[in-house]
Amino acid sequence: MNALLELDDLTVRFGGVTALDSVSLTVQEGQICALIGPNGAGKTTAFNTISRLVRPASGTVRFAGQDLLRRHAADLAGLGIARTFQNLALWPGMTVLENVMVGRHARGRAGFASSVFGWPAAREDRDLRARAYAMLDYFEIPDVAHRECTGLPFGTLKRVELARALVGEPRLLLLDEPAGGLTHGDVRELGDILLRLRDEHGITLLLVEHHMQFVMGISDHVVALDFGRNLVSGTPAELRDSPLLVEAYLGTPV
Numbered sequence: 306m307n308a309l310l311e312l313d314d315l316t317v318r319f320g321g322v323t324a325l326d327s328v329s330l331t332v333q334e335g336q337i338c339a340l341i342g343p344n345g346a347g348k349t350t351a352f353n354t355i356s357r358l359v360r361p362a363s364g365t366v367r368f369a370g371q372d373l374l375r376r377h378a379a380d381l382a383g384l385g386i387a388r389t390f391q392n393l394a395l396w397p398g399m400t401v402l403e404n405v406m407v408g409r410h411a412r413g414r415a416g417f418a419s420s421v422f423g424w425p426a427a428r429e430d431r432d433l434r435a436r437a438y439a440m441l442d443y444f445e446i447p448d449v450a451h452r453e454c455t456g457l458p459f460g461t462l463k464r465v466e467l468a469r470a471l472v473g474e475p476r477l478l479l480l481d482e483p484a485g486g487l488t489h490g491d492v493r494e495l496g497d498i499l500l501r502l503r504d505e506h507g508i509t510l511l512l513v514e515h516h517m518q519f520v521m522g523i524s525d526h527v528v529a530l531d532f533g534r535n536l537v538s539g540t541p542a543e544l545r546d547s548p549l550l551v552e553a554y555l556g557t558p559v
């Protein structure tokens with residue numbers, strides 16, 4: 306198995322607050338890895354560091370052997386990294402289809418020649434539209450393709466966000482609280498979708514999630530942080546009865 310994403314000895318400070326303190330974690334290619342921990346543990350900071358939205362004080366982040374800290378946030382889609390956000394980051398006034406198409410633009414290859422002569426861009430646009438429709442079919446929401454996002458049910462919008470992240474064909478998908486705000490039924494369906502992405506499409510997933518039953522049900526590897534530090538990591542079976550984890554969650558069953 307190959308390590309696709311490696312965080313090593315990562316420290317992030319915001320003024321006097323140390324949000325991450327020498328955190329290390331490895332995500333193996335083709336696995337679902339979950340990052341868990343109580344509020345304020347540093348999960349979002351870790352995500353934002355990988356996404357190049359936050360600059361660490363020290364440590365390294367490597368993706369497919371490359372030093373990610375030498376790349377800009379805008380390069381990530383081209384490298385094969387996509388993410389979703391805790392609060393849906395969709396354009397409310399645009400249609401579902403347009404929102405999904407936006408996810409591919411970062412990887413579009415149309416350059417100077419196409420902007421001058423037009424033809425390859427037009428072909429690329431047709432391809433992109435076809436791919437976006439295919440993604441909506443995959444997520445079983447083709448009927449809302451031409452609806453504006455405003456007013457659609459939350460579970461549908463979550464699928465739109467996933468479709469947008471996947472239309473760029475990422476190798477690694479970062480999901481920030483994907484189960485947050487979903488109904489029981491939607492959470493079950495989301496679990497099935499993520500397992501299919503891993504098993505049928507070979508996509509590696511790293512998710513931040515508070516929904517323990519969901520995490521333990523789908524993850525291959527779980528990394529727990531507490532107060533910005535590595536607390537414990539292992540398979541769901543290894544962690545289920547971890548006293549450290551139970552203590553960090555103040556006795557909440559995991």
Ligand SMILES: Nc1ncnc2c1ncn2[C@@H]1O[C@H](COP(=O)(O)OP(=O)(O)OP(=O)(O)O)[C@@H](O)[C@H]1O
Nearest residue numbers: 319322323324342343344345346347348349350351
């Ligand atoms: N931009 C910022 N400025 C100052 N402090 C910050 C900033 N972002 C995060 N922090 C602090 O860093 C620590 C880690 O926060 P972070 O949001 O990464 O935790 P989390 O595990 O994602 O929490 P939650 O589960 O509540 O989302 C917290 O003490 C938080 O207050």
